[in-house]
Amino acid sequence: MDSFANRRHIIRFVIILVGLIYIIRLFLLQVVDNTYKVTASSNVLRYVTQFPARGLIYDREGRLLVYNEAAYDLMLVPQQLEAFDTAEFCDILNVSKEYIDENIKRAKDYSHYNSSIFLKQVSSITYANLQEKLYKYPGFYVQARTLRKYTNENGAHLLGYVGEVNDKIIEKDDYYKSGDYIGISGIEQSYEEYLRGEKGVNVYLVDVHNRIKGTYSNGRLDKKAEVGSNIISTIDVDLQSYGEKLMNNKIGSIVAIEPSTGEILALVSAPTYNPELLVGRIRTKNYVNLMSDTLKPLFNRALMAQYPPGSTFKIINGLIGLQEKVLWTSTEHDCAGAYYSGRMRVGCHIHRSPLDFIESIQMSCNTYYCNVFRSILDNKKYPTIRESFDQWREYVMSFGFGQYLNSDFSNELKGLVPTKQTYDRVYGEKGWRSLTLVSMAIGQGELGTTPLQMANMTAAIANRGYYYTPHIVKEIEGDYSLDDRFYQKNYTKIDSNYFNIVIEGMDLAVNGEPGSGSTARTAHLEDVVVCGKTGTAENPHGEDHSIFIAFAPKDDPKIAIAVYIENGGFGGTWAAPTAKLMIEKYLNDSISVPWWEQYVLNAEINYNAETDKPLE
Amino acid sequence: MQRRINLWSNIDWLAVTIYLVLVFLGWVNIYAAVYNEEHHSIFDVTQRYGKQLIWISAAIVIAFLVFIIDINFYSYFAYLVYGVMIFLLLAVLIFGLEVHGARSWFQIGNIRIQPSEFAKIATALALARYLSTFNVQLNTFKTYLRVAAIILVPAFLILLQNDTGSALVYFAFIMVLYREGISASVLLLGFFVIVLFILALILEKLIIISLSIGVVFIIFWILNRKFKNVALGFGILMASSAILYGLNEFLVLGLSYYYIMLSALGFSALVYIILSIRYKVRSVILLLVFLLGSIIFTFSVDYVFNNFLEEHQQKRINVVLGLESDPYGVEYNVNQSKIAIGSGGFSGKGFLRGTQTKFDFVPEQSTDFIFCTIGEEWGFVGTFFVLGLFIFFLYRLIGIAERQRSSFSRIYGYGVVSVLFFHIAINIGMTIGLVPVIGIPLPFFSYGGSSLWGFTIMLFIFLRLDASRLEMLG
Incomplete structure (x- = not known):
């Protein structure tokens, strides 16, 4: 009756065959193939970055300069949006309906499932209001950020600012992700690695809609964010703010260094700006405004403006002369109001004649230094001027000129000290003589130095022959020490005993009897021996720049300072009294003759001129 | 004609045990698939696993009822049951509720019933009744025509409900026809x-x-x-x-x-x-x-x-044939399903530790894609066990069918085997990307009262017939 009973075997065979195929497939899928395991973990784990608070910045006395303020980015996940009361939402956030529509669209264009920033840096007050009502607005959540906040408006240039990383940085350094903040200039940039801390991460499990469902493995993979290290800068905030006050309505720069350490006490670049302007949502707008300002407030003149050193450079030439033994303390030169050689004339001012070496510094005689400079270059010790020039150049470089000082600022300039090749190119190898270069005798011509380099030179003189690389940071909190280079003495190529001779001249220049011809009497203080040297940098664009370098006290220097006031005329007119006030402020914390303070404060020097361009 | 024999001692307890194991595993995996910490009690009736427990309890009661009914009812009333089912399939087209585009549900109070899940039983009964009729043999055109009508009328009505998956199940009856003597060349032609x-x-x-x-x-x-x-x-x-x-x-x-x-x-x-x-x-x-x-x-x-074919059906076929790639559309389900199963590895992530299925990456994870949960949480060990159990179960049911004295019982038994086999092969094959996505449940596992009750009734009618096999003289 059942003639097809054998077909049951075929049926069983088919069923088992299908079962076998499926089991092989499952074995391949589950055991052999590993790709699915990787895909699975990237499917469900969300790495949420925890942003650490940035390190704080203090001044040398431990006074807080820069701290953080909580700010809140309002984030949006479009996929979770539901209809909401836009009028109330506009009210809370103080934005327009258009802003909301536009940004919801933008977020949707970016991604439906991933969050994007809807409104940046909501203030804590708005955040407090918003938080109560956030439940009404599904899809929105708040991500905490920190913003820089400043205790006072000084030191914008040295502190620098913080901004969002750009694509180039993201490409170079995989620590940074789009939207992260990074120090862009000043201390914020140089010490970024310490200040930023270490980002942390929380690993969450999320579902297919990117909704967080809980922590992964009880937080086993989580990493806590490490708060950035605090930094104690070398700045004396009182001195800094005083310097900025003095430089009000002027263009120029003040750099003050503690000679015994190389620590920068004040670094003023005028005009300056309020650092608060470059924080948060207003940053971009303000940045554009500051950039278009003709006075270039963003330009850090202390590090980046190159001026000729002017007469201050006579000290260097004098020291080289002494070291090379072409000049002695007793060497005298006549001056008839100018230096003449052939058709060449270098003008001088009226003073008595002849002068010895110390007097030449005191009275800043141009003629004297033309002679000194020529005797250095025409020294018979060297076969030709090309060798003697090289030697001279080496001496100059040993003061830190014509090269990066390697301070902890990343944007300092090298300055300019010409090489013999420069002259070979212009005059031919045999075409130049000492007379050709004579303008460098008095610090004009092809020389370019930054205020920082000038202050550094002053510190080297104050130290009688060496300097510490100038730096802006004194201490990094934690176990960090500064770079070794900041603890090493950099010796100049001049023997230390020669310095005492020029220092006598600098003393006399400031503290000589009235009527003795001292050029820097405006820097004289009653109870502190200030040693200084004026300078006047010729400026092809307009009035000469007023320069003054000084250190004090003479025997135990605590401060070395360089002051540049653009278009300020003679060094003794504006730069010297400014330096004096700074020194007195730093050493005594009080001003003995308020008249001088008023004199400098009230001066408005060529502040609106458009022609005043520092040499670049 | 009949001998009284103790019904209980003749029940195939092995098959019943396997049934209970499968249903229990299904429930546990539904729990794992929709588990969330707010409703962690497995008895929470607001959640699917709680409801499934109610369906399971009801299914066991239904199985008892099936056993109480006299075996002659099934063959005598096979055509009537079939007629009623056809009527219901027509009625659902008019009065039915549309869910996910398929008009295949009756809503009675809070309960939704899907007649197509029960129509398979009626079709299997009617087919068994017709083929076991004296003198009917699968070699005349008339017989072919009638057999085709019995199978294709409900299939066509279900197709009209827009439930293509359930309609395709009726192709499974070819296995019954093969066993009952349909010419091999017909099958070869079909192949x-x-x-x-x-x-x-x-x-x-x-x-x-x-x-x-x-x-x-x-x-x-x-x-x-x-x-x-x-x-x-x-x-x-x-x-x-x-x-x-x-x-x-x-x-x-x-x-x-x-x-x-x-x-x-x-x-x-x-x-x-x-x-x-x-x-x-x-x-x-x-x-x-x-x-x-x-x-x-x-x-x-x-x-x-x-x-x-509709566009989504074309796509599903193209994706399986590798002609089309659509990772966030049609392929998404299959890919996520493969990721879930693949990520289980050899021994799985452990009970309730599955991440793919839990967080909704796999769609329909408690119904059509329940196999993913097994694959992810129990690994190859789990899938091997479940698949092996199914195969063994089918093997056993074939054995039971073959020992029947009455051809009605045997044919009906093969009807059960073929429908179960089709569901298992298509459902699992779909989750591992071997067959196109066809939305049919995995028997005894997938969440849902209708399919569980349907399979339970279908199976227990067969076991009831088997328990009384010695009463029949064939």
Whole structure:
């Protein structure tokens, strides 16, 4: 009756065959193939970055300069949006309906499932209001950020600012992700690695809609964010703010260094700006405004403006002369109001004649230094001027000129000290003589130095022959020490005993009897021996720049300072009294003759001129 | 005619045990699939696993009821039950509730019932009743027609509900027909049609025609057993092809290869017919009709595919055939499903530790894609066990069917086996990317009262028949 009973075997065979195929497939899928395991973990784990608070910045006395303020980015996940009361939402956030529509669209264009920033840096007050009502607005959540906040408006240039990383940085350094903040200039940039801390991460499990469902493995993979290290800068905030006050309505720069350490006490670049302007949502707008300002407030003149050193450079030439033994303390030169050689004339001012070496510094005689400079270059010790020039150049470089000082600022300039090749190119190898270069005798011509380099030179003189690389940071909190280079003495190529001779001249220049011809009497203080040297940098664009370098006290220097006031005329007119006030402020914390303070404060020097361009 | 025998001692307890194990595993995996910490009690009736527990309890009660009913009811009333089901399938088209685009649900209070889940039972009963009728044998056209009507009417009505998956299940009854003696050539023909359909979608028409010609020559050789004839036929085709090709090249007619080949084929066919009549070679005309049919079929596949299948169905087929890639659309489900199963590894992530299925990456994870949860949380060990258990269960049911004295019971048993096998093969095959996504549940596992009750009733009617097998004298 059942003639097809054998077909049951075929049926069983088919069923088992299908079962076998499926089991092989499952074995391949589950055991052999590993790709699915990787895909699975990237499917469900969300790495949420925890942003650490940035390190704080203090001044040398431990006074807080820069701290953080909580700010809140309002984030949006479009996929979770539901209809909401836009009028109330506009009210809370103080934005327009258009802003909301536009940004919801933008977020949707970016991604439906991933969050994007809807409104940046909501203030804590708005955040407090918003938080109560956030439940009404599904899809929105708040991500905490920190913003820089400043205790006072000084030191914008040295502190620098913080901004969002750009694509180039993201490409170079995989620590940074789009939207992260990074120090862009000043201390914020140089010490970024310490200040930023270490980002942390929380690993969450999320579902297919990117909704967080809980922590992964009880937080086993989580990493806590490490708060950035605090930094104690070398700045004396009182001195800094005083310097900025003095430089009000002027263009120029003040750099003050503690000679015994190389620590920068004040670094003023005028005009300056309020650092608060470059924080948060207003940053971009303000940045554009500051950039278009003709006075270039963003330009850090202390590090980046190159001026000729002017007469201050006579000290260097004098020291080289002494070291090379072409000049002695007793060497005298006549001056008839100018230096003449052939058709060449270098003008001088009226003073008595002849002068010895110390007097030449005191009275800043141009003629004297033309002679000194020529005797250095025409020294018979060297076969030709090309060798003697090289030697001279080496001496100059040993003061830190014509090269990066390697301070902890990343944007300092090298300055300019010409090489013999420069002259070979212009005059031919045999075409130049000492007379050709004579303008460098008095610090004009092809020389370019930054205020920082000038202050550094002053510190080297104050130290009688060496300097510490100038730096802006004194201490990094934690176990960090500064770079070794900041603890090493950099010796100049001049023997230390020669310095005492020029220092006598600098003393006399400031503290000589009235009527003795001292050029820097405006820097004289009653109870502190200030040693200084004026300078006047010729400026092809307009009035000469007023320069003054000084250190004090003479025997135990605590401060070395360089002051540049653009278009300020003679060094003794504006730069010297400014330096004096700074020194007195730093050493005594009080001003003995308020008249001088008023004199400098009230001066408005060529502040609106458009022609005043520092040499670049 | 009947002997009284203790019903309980004759129940196939092994099958019942496997049934209970499968249902229990299904419940546990539904719990794992929709588990969340707010509703962690497995008895929480607001959640699917809580509800499934109610369905399971009810299913066990239903199984008891099935056992109480006299076995004669099933064969006597098979046609009536079938008629009522057809009526319900019609009614659901009019009064039914539409869920996910399929109008296949009755809503009674809070409970939704899907008649198509029960229509399979009625069809299996009716088929068993008809094929077990004295004198009915699967060798006349009339019988074929009636069998086709019994199977295809409910399938067609379910297709009208827009529930393609459930309609396709009715193809499973071919297994019953095979067991009951349908000609193997009919099955081969069906198999050939399916292969041709798939090939027509993947390959160039020219290649398919060439392959068909090759197949026909092979069949010819099998039937004819004369190498000389085969070689001659092949030679004629080659020669005419070569001549036409040469003419085309020589006269620069620029005809496509299709024309050349089809013309050569047409010319050769004429020669074949003449020769076959003259030398009385059998089955040549039949083979030519077959070849012609398959060529026409090949060319019509595109038309059918593009005009009769809906876009999502076309996509599902294309994705499985690897013709289309759509990782966030149709392929998404399959990919996520494969990721979930694949990520389980050898031993799985552990109970409730699955991340893919838990967080909604896999769609429908408690219903059609429940196998993913097994794969992810229990790994290869789990999938091997479940698949093995299913295969063993089917093997066992075949054994039970074969020991029946009455052909009604046996045929009905094969109906159960074929429907279960189809569901298992399609459902699991879909989760591992071997067959297109067809939304049918995994028996005893998937969440849902209708399918669980349907499979339970279907199975226990069979076990009831089996328990009384000794009462029947066949």
